Amino acid sequence: MTAEACAAARIQARRTPWRRAVPAALLLALSLQVAVSPAQERRIAPAQVKSGITFSAPGVQSLQADDFANPGMLWVERGAALWREPAGAAAVSCAQCHPQPERSMKGVATHYPRFDPASGGLIDLAGQINACRTARQRAEPLARESETLLALTTFVAEQSRGLPVHVSIDGPARAHFDAGRALYERRMGQMNLACTNCHEQNWGRQLLAETISQGYGNAYPIYRLDWQTVGSLQRRFRSCLFGVRAELWPYGAPEYLDLELYLAWRAEGLPVETPGVRK
């Protein structure tokens, strides 16, 4: 076959309908796959998604709803004061870079955790506050679950109250999302239970006198009557792990961050309620 004949054959082949149809169909299938798969992956239909507060007793609901009764508001107030306090070797306050937090921090919490290119992993709101602290204020990072970090985190999250949770699971976040889901569905501990066994397969049912929630983080940090203080979602994870008699990960472990991302994706559209109140 001459070179011309080869070229002509290739052109003819390109014109052949099936040669065009196959890649087109593949492309269509791929784009459909990308477009519909996250929705199909949801274990609880969007119309059925309910914030944890709806499973709480009326007394707890009214505690959360009333800013003057909600104990978590004390942490918000403390956080507001810390926001204006200069810290670190740089002696700058959060407010110097982020004035008017009711505007500059509005909506920020709805997007956490997110992928952080600087660290190459996920970062949650508490981690972001610490990242700012070390990089901008040149201060020591605050310990996870310390009163100061909880107060700042609660304060920042409260600026998003009422706004819908919306996190990205695209790009480099996707691997963390997948890891979070795998953890959520992995049975653990002597009781051999996964998060999904209670919070997706049995939500609305009772464990003793408690109604099982769907397990979202949209109200965190929360004030728990059991704790008598405000605590993070990671603390809540540890309580569940302890309950199923599983080995805990240390605070700040990547496993908790992956789980936080998965929970935030599950909570898509629910309003931020920080500071939440629970029994």
Added chain:
Amino acid sequence: MMGRSRLAAWLTLAASLTLAAAVHAATAAGAAEDAASVAGAADKAPIPPVAPPGTPALLPLTVDGDEIRAPLGGLAGNAQRGREVFMSRDANCSLCHRLPGGDPRLMGNVGPPLAGVAARLSPAQLRLRIVDFSRIDPRTVMPSYYRVAGLTRVAARYAGRPVLSAGEIEDVIAFLSTLR
């Protein structure tokens, strides 16, 4: 930071919450979504005794269909003790199962209610369901109370031990067998 009256209101509230939490702690058995979350529970929990080295973790048993016919270790159960085990923090049966006559608002309903369970299941059937329900239904949420293999990330203090001893399981079977 806050007004005196607000502080007073908060203190009153805190006192009532403490009471509520105390009542809650007294009634809740533990692994419930909330009950498990007592602050610092991980530090305060009593550490169960560790079996001496060389003690076999589990006694041999034989599964026949949906039954384990022979009592574990050939032990005879005691119904009164079984009721105590049932309500204990170790077993936590009432977290998921309601007993006849109990207040439904204070008892779990993740698992089936146990009124009349002795009329539905024989002791041999109960034995397998308590020992390892996952052999009947791998998707079950019922924990396996006499199993140490195939578990993931078991906390060190529980590693290699079943949730209940053979004797405790026979006691629970004896108790459940009274629920006709």
